[in-house]
Amino acid sequence: MTDFGSVLFVFVLATFIGLGVIRRVSRLLYTPLMSLTNAISAIAVVGSIVVTGADYPRGIRILGAIALFASMTNIVSGFMITDRMLKMFKKQ
Amino acid sequence: MIPLIGELAAVLATALFIFALYWMNDPKTARRGVFAGVTGMTVAVLATWIQPEIVHHGWIFLAIVGGFAVGIPLSRVPLTAVPQRTALSHAFGGLAAGLVGTAEYFLWLGEHAAQLTPFRTGALVAEVILGFLTFTGSLMAAGKLQEVRWIPQRPVTYPGQNFVNLGVLGLAVGLGVVLVLYPTAAWSGQVFVAIAVLALTFGVLLIIPIGGADMPTVISILNAYAGLAAVAMGFVLDNKLLVTAGALDGSSGLILSIIMCRAMNRSFTNVLFGAFGKAQPALAAGGEQKVWKQESVEGAAQLLEQARSVVIIPGYGMAVAQAQHKVRELYDALTKRGVSVKFAIHPVAGRMPGHMNVLLAEANIPYSALVEMDEINPEMPQCDVALVLGANDVVNPAARYAKSTPIYGMPIIDADKAKTVLAVKRSKNPGFAGIDNELYVLDNTWMLFGDAKAVLGDLVKQFAGGGIH
Numbered sequence: 361m362t363d364f365g366s367v368l369f370v371f372v373l374a375t376f377i378g379l380g381v382i383r384r385v386s387r388l389l390y391t392p393l394m395s396l397t398n399a400i401s402a403i404a405v406v407g408s409i410v411v412t413g414a415d416y417p418r419g420i421r422i423l424g425a426i427a428l429f430a431s432m433t434n435i436v437s438g439f440m441i442t443d444r445m446l447k448m449f450k451k452q
Numbered sequence: 453m454i455p456l457i458g459e460l461a462a463v464l465a466t467a468l469f470i471f472a473l474y475w476m477n478d479p480k481t482a483r484r485g486v487f488a489g490v491t492g493m494t495v496a497v498l499a500t501w502i503q504p505e506i507v508h509h510g511w512i513f514l515a516i517v518g519g520f521a522v523g524i525p526l527s528r529v530p531l532t533a534v535p536q537r538t539a540l541s542h543a544f545g546g547l548a549a550g551l552v553g554t555a556e557y558f559l560w561l562g563e564h565a566a567q568l569t570p571f572r573t574g575a576l577v578a579e580v581i582l583g584f585l586t587f588t589g590s591l592m593a594a595g596k597l598q599e600v601r602w603i604p605q606r607p608v609t610y611p612g613q614n615f616v617n618l619g620v621l622g623l624a625v626g627l628g629v630v631l632v633l634y635p636t637a638a639w640s641g642q643v644f645v646a647i648a649v650l651a652l653t654f655g656v657l658l659i660i661p662i663g664g665a666d667m668p669t670v671i672s673i674l675n676a677y678a679g680l681a682a683v684a685m686g687f688v689l690d691n692k693l694l695v696t697a698g699a700l701d702g703s704s705g706l707i708l709s710i711i712m713c714r715a716m717n718r719s720f721t722n723v724l725f726g727a728f729g730k731a732q733p734a735l736a737a738g739g740e741q742k743v744w745k746q747e748s749v750e751g752a753a754q755l756l757e758q759a760r761s762v763v764i765i766p767g768y769g770m771a772v773a774q775a776q777h778k779v780r781e782l783y784d785a786l787t788k789r790g791v792s793v794k795f796a797i798h799p800v801a802g803r804m805p806g807h808m809n810v811l812l813a814e815a816n817i818p819y820s821a822l823v824e825m826d827e828i829n830p831e832m833p834q835c836d837v838a839l840v841l842g843a844n845d846v847v848n849p850a851a852r853y854a855k856s857t858p859i860y861g862m863p864i865i866d867a868d869k870a871k872t873v874l875a876v877k878r879s880k881n882p883g884f885a886g887i888d889n890e891l892y893v894l895d896n897t898w899m900l901f902g903d904a905k906a907v908l909g910d911l912v913k914q915f916a917g918g919g920i921h
Contacts, residue, residue, distance in 0.1 A: 363690050364571050371683060374696040377470060378703030384477045387799075388819050390806030391534060393476050393704060394675055398541045400469050400489055401682045401701030404548045406500045407689050411555045412515065413506035417562070423555040425511045427548040432519020433526065434541045434548075435493055440527035441537065443486045448813040449479040 392445040399438025405431035454504060461499030462693035468492030469697055473704070479819060496693060531814045532771050535667065535803040539594035542674045546586025546655075549681035550648065553579040556688055557644055561636060568635035572688055577628035579684035580644070581651040586677040588655030593670055596659070597803055607663040617657045624650035662723075664768070665845065667803045669712040669723045676705025708805050715799035715825075717861035744880070747898035749907070752874050753914035755898075756782075759836035759872075761792045763828060765865050766808050767801050769842015769878060769904050778908035779841070780815035785915035794821055796828040796838075796865045798846040829866045838870035840891070842878070842904045848889045873897040876907045 385393050408431050411424030468488045475485035501512065529537050557576050560567040568576075595603040627647045634640055662670050679702030686694030713720060747755075756762060764783075770776060786793050795817065801808045809822055832838070840847055847867040851859045867873055868891050875892055877899060892899060900907050 364687065367687055367690060367692060367695055370692045371686075371695045371699055374466075374699035375703050378473070378700040379707065381470060381473045381700075382704045382707045385473065386477055386479060386482075387824055388479060388806065388809045388813075388822060389476050389482055390708060391538075391804060391810045392482065392806070393473075394538055394671070394708065394805065395534075395541070396472060396476065396485065396489060397675065397679070397701040397704040398538065398545065399493070400472065400697050401545055401679050402548070403465075403469075403493070403496060403694055403697035404545065404552065404682050404685055405493075406496055406691065406694060407552045407685050408515075408548060409497065409500045409506065409512055410503075410689070411552055411559075413501070413508050413512050415505075415507050416555075416559055420555045420559050421508070421511060423551045425515045427551040427555070428512065428515035429518045429522075430544040430548040430551075432516050433523040434544050436520050436523025437526035437537070438523075438541060439486055439490050439493075440524065441529075441534070442489075443483060444527065445531070445534075445810050445813070446479070446482045446486065448810070448816075449482065449819055 388449065389446070392442045392449075395438050395442045395445070399435050399442065402431040402434035402438060405435060454502060458499050458503055461495045462691075465492040465496040465499075465693055466696045468495070469700055473700060530774075531810055532774055533598070534810065535671065535807065536594045536597040538804060539590045539597060539671055539674065542671070542678045543587050543590035543594060545678035546583045546590060546674075546681055548583070549678070549685050550580050550583030550587055550651075552685055553583060553688065554644070554648060558641065561641060561644075565636040570632050570635070573632045573635040574628070575684050575687035577625075577631055577647060579681055579688055580648055581624055581628065582677050582681035582684060584648055584651035585655035585658065586674055586681055588652045589659045590655075590674050590678075592656055592659035593662075593667065593674065596662075596664070597667060604660075605664065607661045609661050613657075613661060617654065620650055620654045620657060624654065664803060665800070666716075666723050668800045668805050668807070669709060669716065669718075671804050672705050672708035672712050673720070673723075674705070676702050676709060679703070679705055712800055712805060715863060716859075717863065744892055744899050745897065747874065747900055749900065749910040749914060752898065752900055753911055755837055755872060755874065756786060756791070756839070756911070757789060757915070759791055761794070761831075761835050762786060762837045762839060763794050763796050763832065763835045763867075763870065764839045764841055765796045765798075765801075765843050765847055765867055766812070766841045767798075767843025767846060768803060768807075769844075769876070771802055771807065771811055771842070773842065773878075773904035773906075775841070775904040775908055776811040776815040776817075778905050778912060779812065780817055781912045782908055782915075783817055783821075785912055789915075794823050794828065794831075796825060796867075797822055798825050798843070798865055801843055801846055825863060825865050832866040832869040835870040836872060838867040838873045840867055840873065840875040840877075841908075842876065844877075844889055847891050849891055850889070867891060868894055868897075871896065874900060876900045876902070876904050878903060 408428035412428050469492050472485040472489040475481040679698045682698030849868050851862045851864045
């Protein structure tokens with residue numbers, strides 16, 4: 361139970377940091393912000409790697425591999441399109 | 453040693469993700485944010501991959517290659533398709549969370565029943581419900597944005613809709629409670645599958661009654677859900693990195709949702725359950741029927757050239773017509789003649805937060821010329837020409853007083869206060885909310901009918917070619 365307590369603690373603190381940081385994001389950049397946070401939340405890749413790569417039954421690893429593919433797609437396309445958009449804002 | 457590397461990597465990745473978002477506060481530093489994000493992600497992936505429990509590498513490798521193969525083309529879509537791409541990536545995020553949740557549950561059910569504590573089962577239920585409803589909901593939203601033929605664009609409503617929707621969600625949550633109480637009974641696996649199916653169904657039902665003008669808000673809400681699904685996964689796996697990254701995503705979605713709702717003067721529940729844009733009672737015909745006054749391209753060019761200050765108000769029509777590059781040409785022609793040109797950006801103009809800014813930036817319009825609604829409105833009375841470009845509801849003065857309309861109370865850009873209004877419009881149909889826009893029949897308003905790109909092209913020709921010197 362102590363573990364869940366500390367995870368909850370981390371969640372609350374991270375939310376406050378998130379709210380504080382996001383509130384200051386330039387209003388010009390809301391579209392790239394969304395693709396960037398999207399790529400970041402694809403951190404679910406970490407969970408997918410464990411499920412895909414550990415010594416688990418085959419069916420379970422297949423689910424993991426699909427999840428890993430989906431997360432990886434988000435990471436690649438999310439970061440790349442964010443950069444593409446931000447490049448446009450930089451050319452001044 | 454290796455578990456310690458994992459812990460340290462998680463801390464490093466968290467810090468990098470926070471910096472990534474922090475640098476987004478200014479377009480000058482924003483690209484650094486992408487670099488920080490990529491670094492954080494790479495560190496997290498590698499630190500997980502080298503953990504001793506990872507014994508099969510082939511599938512991981514294949515899935516990563518597949519992710520690159522699909523992700524690279526997805527990042528190269530035209531910028532007008534960015535709302536669809538964003539919705540699609542929320543769908544992928546939801547799918548990943550839902551699948552990992554499903555995999556973990558059946559793994560523990562089969563081999564380590566003791567792992568299914570009430571708390572963890574509850575987190576699993578939350579992960580699967582949030583993940584799967586985000587998956588189908590975002591797919592529907594992406595389909596609507598892409599204008600896929602078999603997904604209706606207009607909101608679809610039927611009697612008792614909210615009752616059905618809440619019933620489906622309620623049933624899923626209720627079964628979730630049952631599962632927390634009996635996580636390992638003989639029938640628990642079936643209950644889990646039923647929850648997943650209900651969540652998938654709920655996602656579809658949730659988006660059916662939602663139309664285009666609500667998309668900026670809905671995309672933001674789905675963004676928050678995708679983040680929360682990752683948080684729930686973090687609770688299930690006892691992984692703090694997942695929790696922090698998910699919380700950052702969730703709070704971003706939450707803040708954007710609040711901003712979008714405020715910009716439409718509506719509440720979350722009203723957006724999700726209100727079915728904006730369904731048949732509305734027509735505005736009571738007040739007195740005589742007003743008529744449109746049409747202006748020729750030559751006349752419009754003359755008006756623009758004689759102006760000292762011009763404010764362009766872009767809307768979804770500009771995106772549909774892909775007119776942003778023609779806007780740039782007009783901007784150049786006018787600024788070269790000493791006319792001050794600004795762009796008034798309404799927070800919900802377009803189909804996602806910041807949509808107009810990105811399109812105009814693509815056309816190389818300096819971002820100092822993009823002005824938010826609250827800052828431009830005090831200047832509107834001094835503006836000589838307001839050029840409304842495919843925007844409609846966000847400039848409708850009825851929002852100020854017409855209580856019977858769905859846009860009542862929504863803050864608008866005060867185009868009507870400009871000395872002259874030029875409105876480019878594709879057809880004489882009312883806007884998304886289905887209400888007539890009286891801006892178009894004001895004494896000082898002149899209409900230019902046609903596709904935004906074509907009209908602007910003709911205007912630019914006037915400046916370049918013979919018409920005006």
